[in-house]
Amino acid sequence: xxIISFVNxxxxxxxxILALNMxxxxxxxxxxxxxxxxxxxxxxxxxxxxxxxxTPAVVGAKDVxxxxxxxxxxxxxxxxxxxxxxxxxxxxxxxxxxxxxxxCLIPIRPAGPDLHSSRTTMEALRAMGRNFALIINQxxxxxxxxxxxxxxxxxxxxxxxxxxxxxSRVDYQNAYALGQGVLEYDPxxxxxxxxxxxxxWVRKHIESGAERKEVQRGAA
Numbered sequence: 001x002x003i004i005s006f007v008n009x010x011x012x013x014x015x016x017i018l019a020l021n022m023x024x025x026x027x028x029x030x031x032x033x034x035x036x037x038x039x040x041x042x043x044x045x046x047x048x049x050x051x052x053x054x055t056p057a058v059v060g061a062k063d064v065x066x067x068x069x070x071x072x073x074x075x076x077x078x079x080x081x082x083x084x085x086x087x088x089x090x091x092x093x094x095x096x097x098x099x100x101x102x103x104c105l106i107p108i109r110p111a112g113p114d115l116h117s118s119r120t121t122m123e124a125l126r127a128m129g130r131n132f133a134l135i136i137n138q139x140x141x142x143x144x145x146x147x148x149x150x151x152x153x154x155x156x157x158x159x160x161x162x163x164x165x166x167x168s169r170v171d172y173q174n175a176y177a178l179g180q181g182v183l184e185y186d187p188x189x190x191x192x193x194x195x196x197x198x199x200x201w202v203r204k205h206i207e208s209g210a211e212r213k214e215v216q217r218g219a220a
Contacts, residue, residue, distance in 0.1 A: 001075040002206045005084040005101035007094060007132075009121045013107040014137040016043035017172050019085040021195045022202070023056045024181030029199075031081040033057070034074050036064060038086050038093045051179030056083075067096040098130055102206045107137040110165075133205075135198065136165035141190070164197035 004022065006015035020035060027033040033056035037044035040061055048058040057079070064070045074082055084101065086094040098104055104125055108118050118134075125132045167190070175185035182191040 001071070001080055001082060003071065003082045003084065003101045003103075004202060004206070005086060005097040005104045006107065007086050007098055007104050007121055007125075008088060008106050008108070008118055009094065009124075012088065013109060013118075014166070015039075015088070015107055016047075016085050017176060018105070018107055018135070018137060018166065018198070019083050020044050020047055020176075021172070021181045021183070022199050023081075023083045025183050025195050025199045026081050026083070026203075027056045028183060029203075032079045033081045033083065034059060034079045036067075036070070036082060036084045036097075037061060038064065038067075038084060038097060040087065044085055047176055047179055049179070050177070061093065064093075067093065067100060071100060095124070098125055098128055101130065103202060104130055104132040105162075105202070106132055106134050107166075108134055109138045110136055110140075133160040133162055135162045138168040139165045141167040141169060162198060162201050164194055164201070166194050166198065167191070169194075 006019045008015060016037075016039065023033045023035045035044055035048075035056050035058045037058060038061050042060060044058055045060045059070065071082060084097045086097050106118055106121055106125075122132065169182075169189075169191045171182045171186055171189050171191035175182045175191075178185065182189060182195055186192060
């Protein structure tokens with residue numbers, strides 16, 4: 001069972017939207033997926049309440065209990081992928097999700113304050129010896145593409161950066177409101193294309209273990 005945790009000790013980075021969209025796509029590609037919503041705000045739980053299908057499975061913070069026990073039960077039940085959404089602050093549950101993950105993804109908006117705030121998360125992951133990658137999220141789709149590219153290049157000094165930036169697109173909000181992922185809302189849309197690229201990169205790295213070597217580049 002592979003575990004991906006979306007972490008950032010700063011709120012508003014868009015962890016929940018990325019997590020649920022990754023889960024929907026992973027399930028479409030044949031994985032048995034569970035989403036753990038460890039954020040008391042319950043963004044993923046609210047999405048699931050409006051969803052017309054029962055999968056991927058969603059477990060809220062109140063029902064998780066001890067994370068290691070919950071993960072053990074999910075593995076025994078045959079789940080192959082667990083995607084964890086965490087609270088936007090340094091909390092015990094967030095630390096547990098970091099420790100448990102095969103790969104942690106840190107969403108960062110292409111703005112100076114987000115990078116500054118995210119350094120605490122990166123330092124904590126390095127101290128734990130955990131694998132992580134940065135993902136630019138909520139980027140401007142067109143006009144600021146060059147700015148996003150510059151931000152991505154700058155982020156490589158801090159760690160591995162996913163090659164595809166996730167843009168701020170209305171499809172993400174529309175799909176959320178309908179209890180869908182963007183792959184279900186508009187399979188041919190640009191948002192769906194971004195999610196495919198994100199999951200493709202993550203799947204490749206968690207299956208091959210290559211992220212363990214790459215992440216060390218940002219550990220010095």
